[in-house]
Amino acid sequence: MERKPLSKITIADITEDCGINRMTFYYHFQDIYDLIDWICQEEGARAIQGRKNYATWQDGFLALCHTIQANRVFVEGVYHSVQREKIENYLYQIVYDLLFDVVCELSDGSLISQEDQQYITNFYKYGFVGVVLEWVRTGMKEPPERLTHQLSRMAHGQLLLAIQNMSEAPALSKEPE
Incomplete structure (x- = not known):
């Protein structure tokens, strides 16, 4: 991706750079997008490992x-593709x-x-990811420490409050009466 956009990268480019044959690539991945998914999952899991x-x-x-x-x-190559x-x-x-x-x-x-619990997690997930995507979109100019500090300040006490609110409020029935 330092040399060409994602849309121009081929399996041959990847296998040549890695010194493997095409069959080895296809043994592990269906296509380039499967490789991208794997890279993202591996890097992300490694980043947050033991910090959850x-x-x-x-x-x-x-x-992260x-x-x-x-x-x-x-x-950025994947984001802008x-x-x-x-x-x-x-x-x-x-x-x-x-x-x-x-x-x-x-x-x-x-x-x-x-x-x-899943609803609360999803709600905050969208906010956190929205902040990160905006950070990526604008060129990652802000230091990660500041981004994390701002999110931490915003979220401080909010997850516990959401849990309390959800446990105190009666759930709506799924079927109309």
Whole structure:
């Protein structure tokens, strides 16, 4: 991606750069987009590894931002291609995994359903990922530490408040009466 846009990269380019044959590539991946998914999942999981609880989620998010920044050419190449949703989906999954564990930890002992835990996690996931996508779109000018600090300030106490609100408010029935 340092030499050409994603749309111009072929399997032959990848196998030649890696010193492997096409069959080896296809043994592991269906196509280039499958490889992109794998790279995103591996890098994201490595970034937040062991940092998915209330005390460490900021460290996990910061590590994720540093990983994105370290892989800037790759991330921007995919983001600015027709495969932009690959980066978005990767971020949604990684941030969901990060936040869901925090929501579960904070809701321990409360009367909140798993469905409500998932709803809270999804709600905040979209906000967090929106901030990261805007950061990528604008060239990652802001340091990851500032981005993480701002998100941490915004979210401070909000997950617990959302859990309390969801456990106190009666759920609407799914069937009309």
